[in-house]
Amino acid sequence: MAVSDTLPVSLKTVVENGVLNRLPLTFLPFANQQLRDWQFLFPNERRATEQLLLYVNSLSPDESSALFAEVTALEEKMNVGSWKFSTSEQTIENASLLARSPWFQEWRRAVQAVFDATERHATTTEGVPTPANRLVLIEIPRPLDLAAVSVWQRWGQLGRPLNLEIPPNLSGGVLQNLVVGDPRLSNGLLGKVTQRARNQYAEAWVIDAGHALVDSALALPPAGPGAAQPVLLSYSRLDPCRQNFSREMNTMRKDLSDADAVYDRLRKVNLVSWCPPEVAADPAAREFVRNLYLSGNGAVIFSNSFVQWAASEAFRRARPRFLAARFGVRSKPKPFTAVAVFENPDQVNPLPAVDDLPGSAIDAQILAPYIWLAAMRYEEYAHATVCVCVAESLSQACVVAPPEFAVAHGQSTLSIDALGHELDEWIS
Amino acid sequence: MPPDPRPDPLQECAAAVDPASIVDGSRRIFLRAAGLLCAEMMLPWARACEPLSTGAGSGHKVVLVIIGGVRRAETFSREGLENIPHLAHDLLPQALFYDHARNEGVTAHFNAISSILTGNWQRVDDWGRLAPTTPTLFEQFRKGLRVDRSDTWIVASNKALTSLIGASSASGYGQEFGANVVFPKQLMLMAVADALHGGRTANMADRDKIEAELESAMEGNNYEGLGWNVFDAADRLDPRVRDSIRDAVARFVHSGGPTSGDELTFFMVREIMRCFTPQLLVVVFSDVEAAHFGSYAMHLSGIRTADRLTFQIWNEIQANPDYKDKTTMVTLPEFGRDPDGSSTNGFFNHRANDDSTRDTWMMVLGSAVDRPNVIEKPIRHVDLCPTLAGLLGCRRLESQGTLLGDFRM
Numbered sequence: 001m002a003v004s005d006t007l008p009v010s011l012k013t014v015v016e017n018g019v020l021n022r023l024p025l026t027f028l029p030f031a032n033q034q035l036r037d038w039q040f041l042f043p044n045e046r047r048a049t050e051q052l053l054l055y056v057n058s059l060s061p062d063e064s065s066a067l068f069a070e071v072t073a074l075e076e077k078m079n080v081g082s083w084k085f086s087t088s089e090q091t092i093e094n095a096s097l098l099a100r101s102p103w104f105q106e107w108r109r110a111v112q113a114v115f116d117a118t119e120r121h122a123t124t125t126e127g128v129p130t131p132a133n134r135l136v137l138i139e140i141p142r143p144l145d146l147a148a149v150s151v152w153q154r155w156g157q158l159g160r161p162l163n164l165e166i167p168p169n170l171s172g173g174v175l176q177n178l179v180v181g182d183p184r185l186s187n188g189l190l191g192k193v194t195q196r197a198r199n200q201y202a203e204a205w206v207i208d209a210g211h212a213l214v215d216s217a218l219a220l221p222p223a224g225p226g227a228a229q230p231v232l233l234s235y236s237r238l239d240p241c242r243q244n245f246s247r248e249m250n251t252m253r254k255d256l257s258d259a260d261a262v263y264d265r266l267r268k269v270n271l272v273s274w275c276p277p278e279v280a281a282d283p284a285a286r287e288f289v290r291n292l293y294l295s296g297n298g299a300v301i302f303s304n305s306f307v308q309w310a311a312s313e314a315f316r317r318a319r320p321r322f323l324a325a326r327f328g329v330r331s332k333p334k335p336f337t338a339v340a341v342f343e344n345p346d347q348v349n350p351l352p353a354v355d356d357l358p359g360s361a362i363d364a365q366i367l368a369p370y371i372w373l374a375a376m377r378y379e380e381y382a383h384a385t386v387c388v389c390v391a392e393s394l395s396q397a398c399v400v401a402p403p404e405f406a407v408a409h410g411q412s413t414l415s416i417d418a419l420g421h422e423l424d425e426w427i428s
Numbered sequence: 429m430p431p432d433p434r435p436d437p438l439q440e441c442a443a444a445v446d447p448a449s450i451v452d453g454s455r456r457i458f459l460r461a462a463g464l465l466c467a468e469m470m471l472p473w474a475r476a477c478e479p480l481s482t483g484a485g486s487g488h489k490v491v492l493v494i495i496g497g498v499r500r501a502e503t504f505s506r507e508g509l510e511n512i513p514h515l516a517h518d519l520l521p522q523a524l525f526y527d528h529a530r531n532e533g534v535t536a537h538f539n540a541i542s543s544i545l546t547g548n549w550q551r552v553d554d555w556g557r558l559a560p561t562t563p564t565l566f567e568q569f570r571k572g573l574r575v576d577r578s579d580t581w582i583v584a585s586n587k588a589l590t591s592l593i594g595a596s597s598a599s600g601y602g603q604e605f606g607a608n609v610v611f612p613k614q615l616m617l618m619a620v621a622d623a624l625h626g627g628r629t630a631n632m633a634d635r636d637k638i639e640a641e642l643e644s645a646m647e648g649n650n651y652e653g654l655g656w657n658v659f660d661a662a663d664r665l666d667p668r669v670r671d672s673i674r675d676a677v678a679r680f681v682h683s684g685g686p687t688s689g690d691e692l693t694f695f696m697v698r699e700i701m702r703c704f705t706p707q708l709l710v711v712v713f714s715d716v717e718a719a720h721f722g723s724y725a726m727h728l729s730g731i732r733t734a735d736r737l738t739f740q741i742w743n744e745i746q747a748n749p750d751y752k753d754k755t756t757m758v759t760l761p762e763f764g765r766d767p768d769g770s771s772t773n774g775f776f777n778h779r780a781n782d783d784s785t786r787d788t789w790m791m792v793l794g795s796a797v798d799r800p801n802v803i804e805k806p807i808r809h810v811d812l813c814p815t816l817a818g819l820l821g822c823r824r825l826e827s828q829g830t831l832l833g834d835f836r837m
Contacts, residue, residue, distance in 0.1 A: 099536070100553075100554065102551065105781050297720070297721075298721030302721055302722055304722065305723070309722065309773070336681075336687045347629065349632045350630050359723065360725075362724055362728070363722065363724050367722065367724070376769070
């Protein structure tokens with residue numbers, strides 16, 4: 001089995017001691033892949049993998065058998081041994097085999113139970129981590145027109161609408177002003193988060209359907225000594241990467257009949273030269289982008305899907321303390337050729353692209369709360385997280401926050417500066 | 429909404445879904461259809477007295493319209509009705525409507541559709557590389573009643589299907605008794621790809637040239653690429669099939685209307701109905717699957733398209749003397765879609781073990797409807813095949829499904 005050279009000694013030792021032999025067959029693709037791709041994992045993922053394997057290693061053989069007893073029993077019922085099941089990495093074939101098994105749901109619950117036990121053990125031995133305040137900022141920018149009566153409908157009872165006083169001469173939009181402020185002064189929220197000495201890698205993310213927000217973030221001075229740069233993902237700045245990746249995908253689809261062969265080849269395509277510098281220089285972010293494209297959900301097709309799915313995956317994989325996401329505008333499907341969604345529409349059809357403003361607004365209106373719901377799946381965001389979604393065309397925001405955040409129950413109208421100040425206080 | 433405190437690395441595995449998905453109960457309120465039905469409840473029951481025509485089998489024709497994954501929230505719910513004006517207002521008042529039609533099998537396209545078509549929950553390969561393991565309705569009908577292949581068709585937009593959807597691998601059945609299978613959207617995809625690779629993309633902006641590209645794709649001999657099975661051993665189209673497809677393509681291209689995959693499927697279905705008058709016709713619409721790419725607006729547009737085209741098929745049945753008064757049309761989604769907030773990304777996908785994904789509806793129109801009614805008792809997708817087999821006069825085969833007693837046999 002291939003493991004990364006960068007594995008911590010403790011983990012390397014337990015792997016050499018054969019901890020993987022104690023894992024059930026259906027855990028192996030995950031474990032092997034994590035160990036092999038260690039250098040591309042975010043700190044949170046490393047922690048989770050380490051917790052699991054060190055915990056299993058700390059158990060006696062009987063105890064580890066007991067931990068996995070239910071999973072192993074289900075694997076026998078599913079007859080996994082007779083499957084063409086990859087143990088080296090997670091494959092489409094693996095997923096398909098598991099999902100169509102009548103025991104799939106039970107297997108899923110049994111897997112969760114193992115992670116629950118691991119988590120409980122970590123809490124016992126390492127103590128409960130101190131909850132840190134977190135911030136999620138989302139913007140549905142102009143020119144996406146939204147209806148005041150329905151804009152926050154999908155947020156239900158989650159949040160509180162707020163009127164924003166937006167200066168008429170504000171350039172760059174509300175989110176850009178909050179996140180970046182004046183780049184020379186580093187007085188935006190992102191600058192303050194990343195300048196802190198205790199800021200760690202992948203704690204701050206900016207995800208942009210266009211490029212203006214990321215461009216302005218790139219203009220910030222470098223993070224302080226010992227502090228990490230934010231992860232900056234711009235759909236537009238990734239255009240060459242996306243288009244090349246998409247072209248590879250199409251070429252392979254025609255050559256390879258097997259979905260896993262396509263998947264495998266795309267895992268190996270070198271993205272470095274296709275990525276903008278801020279992604280090319282960051283191996284974990286680069287692989288994050290690759291996985292984003294490979295895992296579907298429209299990230300390679302539509303900018304707003306990219307924003308939502310990237311944010312959701314960032315929460316799942318990296319648990320950032322600060323995440324800013326800005327939606328944008330997609331084009332209307334072109335006549336006749338819209339079915340070929342894997343092709344580049346501008347390449348396939350010479351008709352000029354036309355912005356679909358109403359469609360983009362409908363998309364963003366559901367994808368914005370999806371970002372928040374994705375965060376809410378994790379304990380880290382359950383109690384000390386503020387989420388602000390800005391509807392720029394309405395000069396409104398929806399604020400989801402715990403009671404200790406003053407804006408959650410204060411004035412119903414706020415200036416951008418005042419909001420920025422409150423958010424700054426919260427995240428500091 | 430309880431947070432999920434667990435690290436969940438196995439989620440990278442595409443199928444590793446979180447069963448404890450979040451459900452928005454407020455959007456689950458299904459309309460009490462009685463209000464919509466009341467006017468039509470007073471219709472005379474004349475149709476019940478009309479004899480069904482006879483022919484091979486019972487003489488009854490069946491048109492089964494399967495729509496891709498749509499949630500109740502976007503269809504038969506208070507908020508969803510605006511997306512389905514024809515189903516809800518034009519058709520529901522004359523329908524036998526099953527409020528809860530459950531997919532209790534694998535909620536992936538090939539398995540869902542083959543479960544509906546066989547009356548048994550299928551657990552075969554998701555990519556259509558394996559045929560269903562028990563006989564399809566087509567095979568039951570054709571073998572049992574010696575019906576010609578041209579009397580059974582499946583016309584589908586869904587790219588996840590292959591020609592193996594038309595017949596099973598069951599012993600004594602198989603392709604010999606299978607249906608004609610046509611995937612119109614594949615024709616469009618192939619035409620786009622051919623134009624791209626041949627450096628003729630300028631053609632895709634000109635309707636006449638698009639028609640030529642589509643015809644060229646059809647006349648080419650990439651039989652494998654299209655996935656159809658209406659070619660003979662020499663990869664040549666039956667001339668009658670070719671003519672009807674050519675007509676469908678011409679009408680589609682020059683209609684001036686929308687140009688989605690489902691639109692072409694509809695034009696082809698209509699030509700097949702007019703040319704071959706099949707006794708058993710299965711139509712699969714899948715524009716709604718734009719949801720996989722995260723465009724909710726395009727997903728809603730797909731629902732509206734399916735709603736309109738389903739209504740147009742019903743109108744064709746009414747206008748075509750070969751179908752009028754001797755046809756039962758059944759419409760149902762393959763499954764729902766995942767609930768907002770689920771670990772499987774909500775409406776994008778259909779993998780969650782949740783009512784939002786499993787609990788759909790089914791609408792029956794035409795000869796098998798004694799009187800309009802709403803059935804609240806849940807049925808299962810596998811119940812449909814034995815029921816339709818009964819309507820067609822087939823001998824009962826072993827099935828996990830049970831006969832739906834509300835159908836008039």
